Amino acid sequence: MKQGKIVSGMRPTGKMHLGHLHGALLNWKHLQETYHCYYFIADWHALTSEYAHPDIIRESTYDIIIDWISVGLDPEVSTFFIQSDIKEHAELYVLFSMITPLPWLERNPTYKEQLRELTQRDLYTYGFLGYPVLQAADILMYKANGVPVGEDQAPHVELTREIARRFNHLYGEVFPVPDVLLTPMSKLLGMDRRKMSKSYGNAIFLTDSDQEIDRKVGQMITDPQRARKDDPGDPDVCNVFSFHEIYTEAEKVREIKAACPAARIGCVGCKKIMAESLKKGLEPVRAKRKELESNMDKVKDIMADGNGRARAAARDTMEAVREAVKI
Numbered sequence: 001m002k003q004g005k006i007v008s009g010m011r012p013t014g015k016m017h018l019g020h021l022h023g024a025l026l027n028w029k030h031l032q033e034t035y036h037c038y039y040f041i042a043d044w045h046a047l048t049s050e051y052a053h054p055d056i057i058r059e060s061t062y063d064i065i066i067d068w069i070s071v072g073l074d075p076e077v078s079t080f081f082i083q084s085d086i087k088e089h090a091e092l093y094v095l096f097s098m099i100t101p102l103p104w105l106e107r108n109p110t111y112k113e114q115l116r117e118l119t120q121r122d123l124y125t126y127g128f129l130g131y132p133v134l135q136a137a138d139i140l141m142y143k144a145n146g147v148p149v150g151e152d153q154a155p156h157v158e159l160t161r162e163i164a165r166r167f168n169h170l171y172g173e174v175f176p177v178p179d180v181l182l183t184p185m186s187k188l189l190g191m192d193r194r195k196m197s198k199s200y201g202n203a204i205f206l207t208d209s210d211q212e213i214d215r216k217v218g219q220m221i222t223d224p225q226r227a228r229k230d231d232p233g234d235p236d237v238c239n240v241f242s243f244h245e246i247y248t249e250a251e252k253v254r255e256i257k258a259a260c261p262a263a264r265i266g267c268v269g270c271k272k273i274m275a276e277s278l279k280k281g282l283e284p285v286r287a288k289r290k291e292l293e294s295n296m297d298k299v300k301d302i303m304a305d306g307n308g309r310a311r312a313a314a315r316d317t318m319e320a321v322r323e324a325v326k327i
Contacts (some may be wrong), residue, residue, distance in 0.1 A: 002034060002035055002036050003034050003035055003145070004035060004036070004144075004145030004146065005035060005036045005037075005038065005142055005143060005144045005145050005146075006031055006035045006036075006037050006038070006144055006145065006146045006147060006148060006181065007037075007038045007039075007040070007138060007139045007141075007142050007144040007147060007178075008024075008028065008037075008038075008039055008040075008147060008148050008149070009039065009040040009041065009042035009045070009083065009138060010024070010039075010040075010041065010042060010064060011042045011043075011045050011046040012041050012042070012043055012046055012056070012057050012058075012059075012060035012061045012063075012064050013046050013049070013050055013056055013057070013060060013198075014056060014060055014198045015060070015063060015198065015205045015206070015207055016063075016064060016067040016205065016206050016207075017196055017198065017203035017204055017205045017206065018186075018188050018196060018203070018204050018205075018206070019186050019188060019190070019195070019196030019197065019203065020067075020206075021071060021206065022186040022187065022188050022246070023150065023183065023185065023186035024148075024150075024183060025067075025068065025071050025073065026071070027148055027183050027184065028068075028073055028078075028148065029071065029072045029073055031148060031181075032073065032074060032077050032078045035145075035146070036079075037077070037078035037079065038078070038079045038081070038142045038144070038310065038313075039068065039073065039078055039079070039080050039081075040080070040081045040082065040083050040138065040310070041061050041064060041065065041080075041081070041082045041083060042083050042138070043057050043061060043082060043083050043084045044083050044084050044089070044090075044134060045083070045131065045134065045135070047127065048123075048125070048127045048128045048131050049123065049128070051125070051127075061082065062296070062299055062300075062303075063207075065080060065299055065302070065303060066289055066292045066293060066299060067206055067285075067289065068080065069288065069292060069299075069302070070206070070285045070286075070288040070289040070292065071206075071285055075302045075305070075306060079306050079309045079310055079313075080302065080303060080306035081303070081306045081307045081309070081310035081311075082303060082307060083138065085307045085311075086141075086307065086310050086311050086314050088141065088311070088314035088315065088317070088318045089134070089137050089138055089141060089314070090137075091318060092137040092140070092141055092317075092318065092321060093130075093133060093134045093137040095321065095325060095327075096133050096136055096137055096140075096163055096167070097130060097133050099163070099166055099167060099170060100133050100136075100163055100166075104159055104162060105129050105130065105132060105133070105159075106129070108132060108155055108156070108159065109155050110152060110153070110155055110156060131156075132155075132156045132159045132160070133159075133163070135156050135157075135159075135160060136159065136160040136163045136164070139157070139160050139178055140160065140163070140164055140167075140175045140178075140317075141313070141314050141317050141318075142310075142313055142314075142317070143175060143176055143317065144176070144178045145176055145178055145179065146178055146179045146180075146181045147160070147178050147179070147180060147181060148181040148182075148183050149180065149181070149182070149183060150182070150183050150185065151182060151185075154180050154182065157178065157180045158180065160178060161177050161178065161180075164176070164177045164178070165177060167324075171324035171325055172324050174320055174321060174324050187242045187245070187246070188239075188242055188243060188246070189239050189242070190202030190203055191203075191204070191216055191219050191220045191221065191239075192221055193221050193224075193239050204216050204217075204278075206282065206285060206286070206289070207286075207289070210279055213275055213278055213279055213282075214275050217240075217271050217272075217274060217275040217278065218268075218271055218275075220239060220240055220271060221239060222238045222239065222240050222267045222270070222271075223235075223237055223238045223260075223267075224237075225237075226267065229263065229266040229267070229268075230263045231263060232260075232261050232262065232263050233260040233261060233263070233267070234260070234261065235256065235257050235260050235261070238260070240267070240270055240271055240274050241256065241257070241260070241270075243274050243277075243278060244256055244270075244273075244274050244277065246281075247274065247277040247278045247280070247281040248273065248274060248277040249277070252273065252277075256270060256273070
């Protein structure tokens with residue numbers, strides 16, 4: 001017996017990388033065993049920052065779906081859909097915008113942070129300010145009981161909870177108030193030890209070739225205190241060792257953990273071992289991806305089926321919403 005419903009989405013703004021895999025997708029894969037899951041491509045959300053260059057959205061949409069299936073998300077168990085194909089989301093977004101106080105949006109810490117950080121883009125738009133209201137429509141449309149998010153997105157889900165309570169107070173009990181399901185943070189940092197992100201240019205992508213993986217791993221920063229091969233290292237602060245713990249077989253990990261502090265293994269050799277382990281670990285994902293890329297009709301059929309299931313659920317919700325609002 002499954003516990004309830006969860007909803008989560010990804011913005012199609014580029015390729016999936018290891019940060020996405022370990023920070024979200026493997027958790028989604030686990031959740032589909034115990035929840036009814038709705039996973040969607042958030043293409044309208046992508047427009048909030050990519051409105052001047054929308055081509056990336058269309059290019060990324062099916063790439064991301066292929067990655068989802070390749071890492072083990074099951075479209076027969078979970079419902080995959082494309083946000084903009086379910087027009088009911090826009091209708092619910094409009095209705096929620098009528099009851100959402102402006103100060104709720106202006107005090108959102110994520111909004112303030114992104115205005116400070118993404119200075120190369122003009123984000124002073126109505127759509128960007130209203131991003132959490134559209135997100136509330138996405139979540140509440142399927143009467144989600146929980147939303148898996150990282151800590152940075154938790155304020156948005158809290159706003160969704162406030163909107164659900166306000167709607168229910170004004171019009172009657174239509175929506176459950178969803179819980180925040182905090183996703184474990186990925187242990188894997190980017191090549192430069194910052195958060196892995198395509199905007200930082202420090203990401204290892206699921207689609208990278210063997211040669212690209214070798215090159216990127218070779219550039220990774222290890223223990224910053226270890227300047228020479230004969231200096232003792234500390235695996236606990238080494239980014240490469242974090243990858244070993246996930247991708248290298250346990251016996252070899254124990255050997256490296258003992259050899260590094262004694263300077264019996266250098267960083268170059270350690271990286272080569274990790275690169276081979278990483279390529280081996282990603283091989284099933286890349287093989288599945290290759291199979292799906294050669295059968296795009298199947299991928300499109302999967303999305304058409306998921307869109308149909310999502311649309312049926314959305315229509316039922318909107319009937320109840322219209323009746324409650326008397327409109």
